[in-house]
Each structure stands twice: as C-alpha cells, then as structure tokens.
Amino acid sequence: xxxxxxxxxxxxxxxxxxxxxxxxxxxxxxxxxxxxxxxxxxxxxxxxxxxxxxxxxxxxxxxxxxxxxxxxxxxxxxxxxxxxxxxxxxxxxxxxxxxxxxxxxxxxxxxxxxxxxxxxxxxxxxxxxxxxxxxxxxxxxxxxxxxxxxxxxxxxxxxxxxxxxxxxxxxxxxxxxxxxxxxxxxxxxxxxxxxxxxxxxxxxxxxxxxxxxxxxxxxxxxxxxxxxxxxxxxxxxxxxxxxxxxxxxxxxxxxxxxxxxxxxxxxxxxxxxxxxxxxxxxxxxxxxxxxxxxxxxxxxxxxxxxxxxxxxxxxxxxxxxxxxx
Numbered sequence: 486x487x488x489x490x491x492x493x494x495x496x497x498x499x500x501x502x503x504x505x506x507x508x509x510x511x512x513x514x515x516x517x518x519x520x521x522x523x524x525x526x527x528x529x530x531x532x533x534x535x536x537x538x539x540x541x542x543x544x545x546x547x548x549x550x551x552x553x554x555x556x557x558x559x560x561x562x563x564x565x566x567x568x569x570x571x572x573x574x575x576x577x578x579x580x581x582x583x584x585x586x587x588x589x590x591x592x593x594x595x596x597x598x599x600x601x602x603x604x605x606x607x608x609x610x611x612x613x614x615x616x617x618x619x620x621x622x623x624x625x626x627x628x629x630x631x632x633x634x635x636x637x638x639x640x641x642x643x644x645x646x647x648x649x650x651x652x653x654x655x656x657x658x659x660x661x662x663x664x665x666x667x668x669x670x671x672x673x674x675x676x677x678x679x680x681x682x683x684x685x686x687x688x689x690x691x692x693x694x695x696x697x698x699x700x701x702x703x704x705x706x707x708x709x710x711x712x713x714x715x716x717x718x719x720x721x722x723x724x725x726x727x728x729x730x731x732x733x734x735x736x737x738x739x740x741x742x743x744x745x746x747x748x749x750x751x752x753x754x755x756x757x758x759x760x761x762x763x764x765x766x767x768x769x770x771x772x773x774x775x776x777x778x779x780x781x782x783x784x785x786x787x788x789x790x791x792x793x794x795x796x797x798x799x800x801x802x803x804x805x806x807x808x809x810x
Contacts, residue, residue, distance in 0.1 A: 495524060509557065619640060
C-alpha cells in the first residue's frame with residue numbers, strides 16, 4: 486500500500502469492502518467529510534476517488550442524501566461514452582467496425598445529439614460522470630470547446646470534426662479543407678463537362694464551415710461557375726450542372742427532381758454525395774461519393790480504447806467514382 490496514492494487507497498478500500506460483502510448494492514456510503522477525516526486527506530481527493538468509482542459504474546449519488554453503492558461487480562475495464570450526431574449509414578459503419586474490434590468486456594453506451602446543441606450539452610452534463618473514456622463527434626457550435634474541457638483529456642478521442650482538434654489531446658478526424666479541394670482539383674476535367682458546380686447545404690447534416698470556405702476558394706481559383714445553395718433552392722437545379730450533396734435526404738430529393746424532369750445522372754447533370762454508404766453502389770447506375778473510410782475511423786477508435794495509445798490522425802477523403810458524375 487506504500488506505493489499507492491491516497492486517492493487509490495480510498496478506491497481500493499471501498500472495492501475490498503464490496504468484495505467481502507461488507508457493503509451491498511443499495512447501501513449508503515460514508516460521506517465525503519467522513520472519508521476525508523478517516524484517511525486524513527483533502528476533500529478534493531475524496532471527490533476525485535468517488536468520481537472514479539462513479540465512472541466505473543459502482544456508485545451513484547442522490548442529491549440531498551449522498552452516495553450509494555449501485556453494483557457489486559468489480560470491473561476495471563473502461564466504460565465508454567460514444568456520442569455521434571445521428572445513426573445514419575456511415576455512422577453505422579463506424580460503430581460496427583468499433584464494436585467488431587472492441588473486447589466485449591468493455592462496455593460502450595451510444596448516444597446521439599442529432600446536431601442539437603442543447604441535447605449535446607445535456608448528454609455531457611448529465612451522463613459523462615458515469616464513464617471513464619469518451620469517443621465524441623460533436624456538433625458545430627461555439628459552446629463545444631467549454632464542454633470538451635469538462636472531460637478527461639487523456640481519455641477523450643475526438644471523432645470526425647477537425648475544427649476542434651487543437652483543443653484535445655487525441656483525435657481521428659477528416660480533412661475537410663485541403664482533402665476536399667485536393668479531390669476537386671483532381672476532378673477538374675470531369676467538372677468541366679458541366680455548366681458549373683454547386684454544393685447544397687443540408688438542414689439535417691451540417692458540415693464544418695471549412696468545407697464551404699474551401700469550396701468557394703476552389704471555384705474562385707479555378708474560375709468555375711457555381712455557388713453554395715441553401716436547402717430547398719430547387720430553382721437552381723438545372724440541366725447540365727454538377728451537384729454535391731452532404732445528406733441522404735438531399736440526395737433523394739435531387740434524384741426525385743432528376744426523375745421528374747427525365748434527366749439521367751451523369752448524362753444530364755452530375756451528382757456526388759459527401760460520405761460513402763453501401764447503398765450508393767446500387768442506386769440507379771451507381772452514385773459517386775467523396776468520403777473518408779469510416780470503417781477505418783471505427784477501428785482506430787477501438788485501438789484508442791483498447792491500446793491506450795496516443796492518437797493524432799487526420800484521414801484524407803477519397804473519391805469513389807460511379808456513373809452519376
């Protein structure tokens with residue numbers, strides 16, 4: 486016990502009492518003041534120890550009553566809070582890859598904020614204390630940095646959105662700026678087949694601002710007609726134009742318009758979907774996509790949890806060519 490910190494001694498003491506059945510689920514635990522006096526440590530040390538035990542799923546608190554033992558299953562495996570935006574098809578790819586490569590003893594609970602900042606804030610404030618590790622794809626909002634600061638930086642992995650990568654220690658993100666424009670430049674001859682290139686903003690899947698800034702810079706540098714279209718600007722959907730959409734809903738609506746007008750994607754207008762999903766191969770004659778490998782992102786997230794290695798990875802998108810562009 487001499488090599489253990491006071492914080493670790495408090496944790497081990499409670500675990501030993503649980504193992505010996507001296508404390509059972511439902512029992513009230515000693516208060517922070519009692520533990521502080523008994524072990525002659527600062528109250529902050531007891532708070533830290535109780536927070537760790539709560540993250541391990543052993544204890545919980547009831548306002549005005551104190552801390553209670555809620556489980557006698559001693560398990561030192563990580564407890565992971567996974568927060569995604571939505572459970573769309575490419576997030577399913579990430580999740581399945583993560584679960585396939587993660588030991589079943591590691592509990593992972595998945596939550597969704599649906600790009601709603603109030604929901605994201607509530608998830609962090611209400612549930613993060615129950616977990617030891619965090620895999621988070623946050624929404625785009627000015628309050629995100631302050632919420633990320635509440636989490637243990639050593640056990641937090643930022644997913645996908647690279648605009649927050651400088652605020653965290655670990656990340657697996659995609660390059661929304663240079664990776665995007667790099668692909669557009671390589672497609673210059675394909676884009677020239679159309680009378681302009683248009684990027685449609687999505688209501689349901691807002692991209693980082695870097696995407697739109699990079700797109701505008703590309704059009705200006707290459708002197709290509711085009712614009713960023715807000716959702717619902719169907720008057721701008723004209724024949725012989727190329728379009729990039731970043732949600733399944735926008736893709737479906739665009740294909741509906743093409744069908745109503747008797748147009749064929751790739752012949753009468755171009756279509757690229759941001760983010761690859763398996764179904765794109767089977768829609769019509771195939772829909773082109775611009776995407777990072779979300780399966781790889783899921784595997785890297787699993788390695789962060791299981792191997793506890795530093796992760797500072799930027800994934801580059803790739804173009805999957807099909808007949809729609």
